[in-house]
Amino acid sequence: MKTAVPRPPPSYVPRPRLLVALDEAAAGQVTLVSAPAGYGKTLLLAEWATRRPELTAWVSLDEDDNNDRRFWAAVLTALDRCAAVPADNALHDLALPGLPSRDPEFLALVADAIGTAPGPLRLVLDDVHELTAPNPLHGLASLLRDRPPGLHLVLSGRTDPPLPLARMRLTGELHEIRADRLRFSLAEAGTMLAAADFRARPDQVRLLVEETEGWAAGLRLAALSLREAEDPDKFLAGFVGSGRAVSDYLVGEILSRLTVETRELLGAVSVCDQLSAPLAAALSGREDAGAVLSSLERETSLVLSTGEDRRWYRVHPLLRSHLRADLQRQRPDLIVRLHGRAADWYATAGQPVSALAHARQGGDPERIAQLLRQQATALIADGEHAVVREALDQLGDAQRGSEPLLALVAALIATESGDIATADHHLAEAASSWPSDPSSDLLALRSLVRSRRAIVAGDPSDRARTADEIGSGAATDPELAPMAMAHDALGLLAERRLDEARAIAEAGLAHARQQHHIYLVALGLVTLAAIAAAEGDYRRMTRLAAAADAELADPTWRATVGAAWSSTMRAYGALLRAEPATCLELTSPDVPDESAPQLSDQLFVLRAALRGAALSDIGHGDEGLNELREARAVAAGRPGAAEIPATVALLEHRTATLQGHDTVARSILRWAEDELGHVGEVHLLRAWQLARLGRPAAASDALVHLLDGAAPVVLPWTMVEGRVLGCQLALRGERRPQARRELDHALALSEAMDVLRPLVIGPPEVIDLLTRHMGSFGDKESTALRVLAARNALGTGTQPVSLTERERAVLNMLPTQRSFDEIALDLTVSHSTVKTHVRALYGKLGVGSRRDAVAAARRRGILSPET
Structure with missing residues (x-):
């Protein structure tokens, strides 16, 4: 089981000095145990965990934990089973979102729940090198950053994980135990040899430690071979003089000491990374296969059992590699049959992925x-x-x-x-x-x-x-x-x-x-x-769309058309919310992905149109217009849903108009008339065109077909654009009550649809009307504030304003009816200090009065919503 602490074998040699080293971690530090395979990291941590099992939550990581939900499910399960977590702690009932590592609320809940535990808590993540996917690494980095004071996080792996370790090292947050400390000392090596029933002389121990550099796996294998050797010195002389790698030599020596039947069983099971006793029996044809593996675990540590009930076994990687290579050289026919047996067993067990993997390896x-x-x-x-x-x-x-x-x-x-x-x-x-x-x-x-x-x-x-x-x-x-x-x-x-x-x-x-x-x-x-x-x-x-991406957040999903549509819809939503940077991120991957799906013309057109509009919104108008022009060229005359050409027409026409390309805008209108016919979007384009030509009465006549529903709309958000234009035309005709009604309609639609862009990039006179009426929009007030904040973030018509803390405090008081003396009293400063800050505010906002300062601050979205 992934969350069970591994059981050290009977031959395990306790290492008190390393237990002390683990305990030396200061409060708030993260412990990193990093060394190559075979240095005894897992068993050391298992020994340490068994000293205080009630404080320890354990997760044995593997490559499957690159699935973000599986990773967090394992972490939550381990914490759930830890006795240090009280029964009423929120960790026991915490639900997994679709993509936990990208869900700030979930990550905060985990940290908060751990922080409420009454005492210290250890979380051991073993084999952390198996984590390579961005999402679980992001989640782990978040846990590192926001870990509560009572959590002692222990990371163990063959290599350093891609986490901000350098920064933690500089700030003293990292406690490290590496290969140089994990190497067996002379005394520990002597104890290991003695535990294997071999009484070694000091010079023999020293020779072995020097040749293996204290590598625990090498010493363990050598100890087993020495126990069976007729002439230990001859064995050591051969070992020292051999040109082969230490691991190859020791594996060979171990195999030569095992019975033929045991070697055959190990060879048969070597085709599987891990296996249960029934699978081992199916591969080897021996009903006692599970008992043999269990015996090998107890006596040699060459086989490790895993899981809460120890039902799954794993042959030591060194030995397994050797066995498979030997089978491939001497019995390729047997390799094929063994993979066939494994495929049949997995198929019967309802595990088709593993079954197909073995069928393919067997070439059947x-x-x-x-x-x-x-x-x-x-x-x-x-x-x-x-x-x-x-x-x-x-x-x-x-x-x-x-x-x-x-x-x-x-x-x-x-x-x-x-x-x-x-x-x-x-x-x-x-x-x-x-x-x-x-x-x-x-x-x-x-x-x-x-x-x-x-x-x-x-x-x-x-x-x-x-x-x-x-x-x-x-x-x-x-x-x-x-x-x-x-x-x-x-x-x-x-x-x-x-x-x-x-x-x-x-x-x-x-x-x-x-x-x-x-x-x-x-x-x-x-x-x-x-x-x-x-x-x-x-x-x-x-x-x-975000839920779809979170449901199957892996390369297989990202390589499908479904994922392309989900990311496109998320980009569409971001553009309509006036978040062009997010839109570009979702439609323009930084690195071309060979596994990316091939896009239909419709999908290509929509993504290009969204990208072009987003580029225009961030100030790259010419580049954006080129993208939109290309989208229209591909969309022209092609069959399909009207939503695609309607989107292209609205986005390109607006971009062309803002850039002053009136000839391009006229060509877009003609194209839309041919593609779409009598729809509301065409009437809106015509009204935009007439308004641009200074013919507000004719523009209003064209717009009425959209606003009164006489012409059907293809895109619901067209109505927001129509109301914004209606407001602008009413203002130009000095019909202020009607302008306010149109603005109210636009805000209500913006809130209902989550569409801010038409207002955010709207005409200055509409924004001026909105800022002057702030505080009177009722339940639409929050939407108005969002519009102003988004407009300020885009820098639409303004430059960013930098305010000091005291200037911001004074600004927040200006909409009130308090005098400067009363403001000074509220802020516990002098009257002259308030006047100094007000003069600075007027200068930064480019205004000359208190009322204009409030209006300008609201227009730029920098006035606190509470005011």
Whole structure:
């Protein structure tokens, strides 16, 4: 078990000096135990933990803990079982979010809960070198940074983890125990040899320590060999004079001392990284395999048992590598059979990933094909696409192409990565070998693959052709039924039947969760995010898209079209919230990723448009306009949802207008008229154009078609833009009550949709109206403050203002009715000091009066919300 403290073998040599070294860590320090394999780190910490077991929470890390949820699940389980954590502590009931290491609230809850424990608490993370993924390392770094005073964190590994150790070393927060301290001394080596029933002379001990440099594993193996050696001095002379590596020599010596039967058993089990007694029996053909492994653990430490009930075994890596290499040289036929036995055992145990791994290592195409026939759809539903793809690749074109089921599976895998050309090739393979009387399951799978291909390629005509077929058949496959339901939901979404689309998408998501198919859960969340976008609930869209990314935060998900859509929707939400930097981060990866999915034209256009608008918002107008122009060129005349060209038109027209490119803006309007027809977005573009030409009455006439609902809108947030323009036009016509009503409408829509950008980059006269009416917006006041803060963050029309603490305190008092004398009394300073700070504020804000200072500060978003 990952959270059980390992049990030292009977031959273990206690090392009091190192226990003292561990106890020397000062309060608040983190202990790092770092040394290569075989230096006894785990057993040392296990001995230390058993001295105060009630204070110790233990986690044995492995590569699976690069899955962020698994890492934090193990940490919470260890803390949950620690006696030092009271029964009423929040750690016992803490729920795991989708991506714990990127959830500040969760990380804070963990630290706070640990901090409430009544006494000291130790958390040992063994084999920390196994953590390589960014997310768990980020979470661990956060725990290091915010660790409560009572927590003693111990990190043990073969290499230093990529954490801020240098800074901690400089600040005295790091207590280190490294290989030089872990090396066995002469006295400890002598004790080890004696424990192995070999009474060594001082010179023999010294020779062994010198040659092994106190390496615990080497000494242990040498001690076992010396116990059996007829002439210990001859053994030592051969050992010293040998040119082979110490580990190779000692492994050879150990094997020569074991019985033939034991060597054969170890050879048979060496094909597995870890194994249970039943698996060892299946591999070796010996019913007593578990007993033999248990005996080897007690007597030699060459085998280690793990888990709470010690059911899993692991052969020492040195010995295992030697055994496998020896098998490969002498019995390659046996290697194939052993991997076949392991594959069959894992398949029966319901572990298809391990089964396929051994079938592939054994090079058995028929076993691979049989496993894929039985498990491929379940593996796809679980997100194990790389496993399926590698197995299909090993089969080759001939075998895959001759079997329609395998060809369809290959087509589905290619489709999920956006590789439509390869998907079409595999669909053609399936067609060429299609049976005359196909089963209902085969028909349903073909329907689903065709449908997914149409959706991913953005081909509405092909999707319509397959809609009836998939709706009737694909749901017969329980593994992929949620994918079929997502197809139905997207079809209803295209028809604007939003309530029905949401209902069927939620049913598909519930089904996927019930079956624990995490890939299909992520796809279901993406589908619901798309429906939320169509409803104008961009806050929910962003939350659902983020939940999809957190559900399956690994390279397999990032290599799929579903992940591309989820990141795009998150970028879309960020742009609408006036967070262009986040939008760019989500649409412009720093390093090209070869595993990234291939994007359909629709997805490329949308991402390019978002990127272009974000670039414009941060001041790179020309670069942004180029991105938007390219997006429009790709979108022109292509079939698909109207949302894509509508988004491009609104974003590019606004960018072109702000940059003063009126000719470009006129061409965008003409393009939108051809692409979109009589929709609200076209009327908005026309109204923008007329307002730009100084024709406010004509602009208002064009805008009314949008605002009164005569022309349908494609994008819900178009209404926010319309209300902002309506406010501007009313101000130009000196219709201030109407302007205020339009501003109220804009704020209400902004709050409901989580759309700030139209106001943030809005006209100065609209922002001036907003700042002058601050304090009168009621429940929309917080949205108004968000607009001003975002506008200030973007630097729209202003330069950042740097205020001292005292100047900020005075500024916060200016909106009140207090006189300067009363402000001075409140702040316990003199009247002249207040006047000095006020003069400084006027200068920094570029104003000449108290009222103007308040308005300017609100406009820049630097006045505290409490005022």
